[in-house]
Amino acid sequence: MRVPKKERQRLLQETIDRNPFIKDEELSKQFAVSIQTIRLDRMELKIPEVRERIKHVASEHLDEVKSLAMSEVIGDMIDLKLDESAISVLDIEREHVFSRNEIARGHxxxxxxxxxxxxxxxxxxxxxxxxxxxxxxxxxLGERVVAKARVIKLRRDGRTDVTVDSYVGEECVFSGDFTIYRRGEEEQA
Amino acid sequence: MRVPKKERQRLLQETIDRNPFIKDEELSKQFAVSIQTIRLDRMELKIPEVRERIKHVASEHLDEVKSLAMSEVIGDMIDLKLDESAISVLDIEREHVFSRNEIARGHxxxxxxxxxxxxxxxxxxxxxxxxxxxxxxxxxLGERVVAKARVIKLRRDGRTDVTVDSYVGEECVFSGDFTIYRRGEEEQA
Structure with a gap:
């Protein structure tokens, strides 16, 4: 349903504050207006486009990755506080989906x-x-997945419990509870 | 420890019967003899090399994959009985490992x-x-992973429980309990 422009712009600002990674396409669906309208709203509100928003967030919060090469992270990491939390963004492309139904592969x-x-x-x-x-x-295919990881527990034996929730827009599409081993334990793990 | 040739050949035959995917390198380590010795033993016992053994197994038991394109299976599928069991073989190559320690990546x-x-x-x-x-x-890097999947339960709601155990030689390196959704349930899953 349509809402008046003023109200829509207020909600738009709120939505982007809550989820800076949301694309114009998704906003257009959510507010049932054209992408062009969303762009005009953003211009009036002085909200940059999503790529710029991501870069901005990234440059603010990025610690240096230690455990692997940055290129080995799948997706674009845009937030990292070591041993605390991290966020990455992955755009689902043709190489990520089953050929016959364009659904992203689990792995x-x-x-x-x-x-x-x-x-x-x-x-x-x-x-x-x-x-x-x-x-x-x-x-x-074409959806953007935002994964948010946070450390739940740094255990005494060096293992770390990490929870990851991944979203498309505001919908959770994947969750995982991981236990990560780090050096300092015995070699076999 | 070394064992006499006759005994070694008996054990070699047994080991290969149990695990037809084992490589000469692994056999050489297991029996503490050179790869050359393993090759000579195989010749005397008329056991073909591992690639041939895999092809042989493959041509015997392979049903046709339905749920995805064969090229979308990660690894070489060498055994498939639909809704029962399957086996695949994956050789760990440079693209599969962390650059800094040559350990295969979890995903x-x-x-x-x-x-x-x-x-x-x-x-x-x-x-x-x-x-x-x-x-x-x-x-x-360089190790061969044999994954063995079997159906544990075909549930009434169409979901299927599948267990997968993956081995390097006779050592279990990965296990997973999967629940797979198949068509016939509601769309969201």
Missing amino acids: VLFAQANSLAVALINDELALTTKADIRFSRQVH | VLFAQANSLAVALINDELALTTKADIRFSRQVH
Whole structure:
């Protein structure tokens, strides 16, 4: 349903504050207006486009990854506080989906979440030992997945519990509870 | 420890019967003899080399994959009985490992197991909804991972429980309990 322009712009500002990674396409669907209208709203509100918003967030909060090479993170990492929290963004492209139905393959969402959970660890060796994961809705070609990881527990034995929730827009599409091993434990893990 | 040739050849035959995918390198380590010795033993015992053994197994037991394109299975599928069991083999190459320590990345082992669990399903739409996974030992560049999947339960609601255990030689390196959704349930899964 349509809302008056003033109200729409207020809600738009709120939505983008809450989810800076939302694309104009998604906003257009959410507010049932054209993409052009969203662009005009953003111009009037002086909100930059999503790529700029992402860069801005990224330059503010990015610690240096220790446990792997930055290029080994699946997706674009835009937020990292070592041993605390991290966020990455992955645009689902043709290489990520099943050819016949254009649904993202499970291991792609897993790889984004898993590499984020590993990148979060403040140590030069970090490996996943365990994960419980749920795929809660199908993700399609062209959608943008925002994964948010946070440390739940730094255990005394050096293992770290990390939870990752991944969203398309405001909908949760994947969640995982990971246990990550870091150096300082015995070699086999 | 070395064992007499006759005894070694008996054990070699037994080992290969149990695990037809084992490489000469692994046999050489296991019996503490050179690879050349293993090759001579195989010749005397008329056991073909591992690639031939795999092809042989493959041509005997391969049903046609339904749920995805064969090229979308990660690893070489060498055994498939739809809705029953499947086996795939993945050689860990440079693209699969962390650059700095040559340890296989978690999502690679996950992708092998997950795509095998999906390929097992006798339906044109099959998607993972849930997985509990354990990485029990590090896998290194050059190692061969044999994943074995079997159906544990075909549930009335159409969901299927599949367990996958992955081995390097006789050592378990990964296990996962997967729940796979197949068509016939509601769309969101």
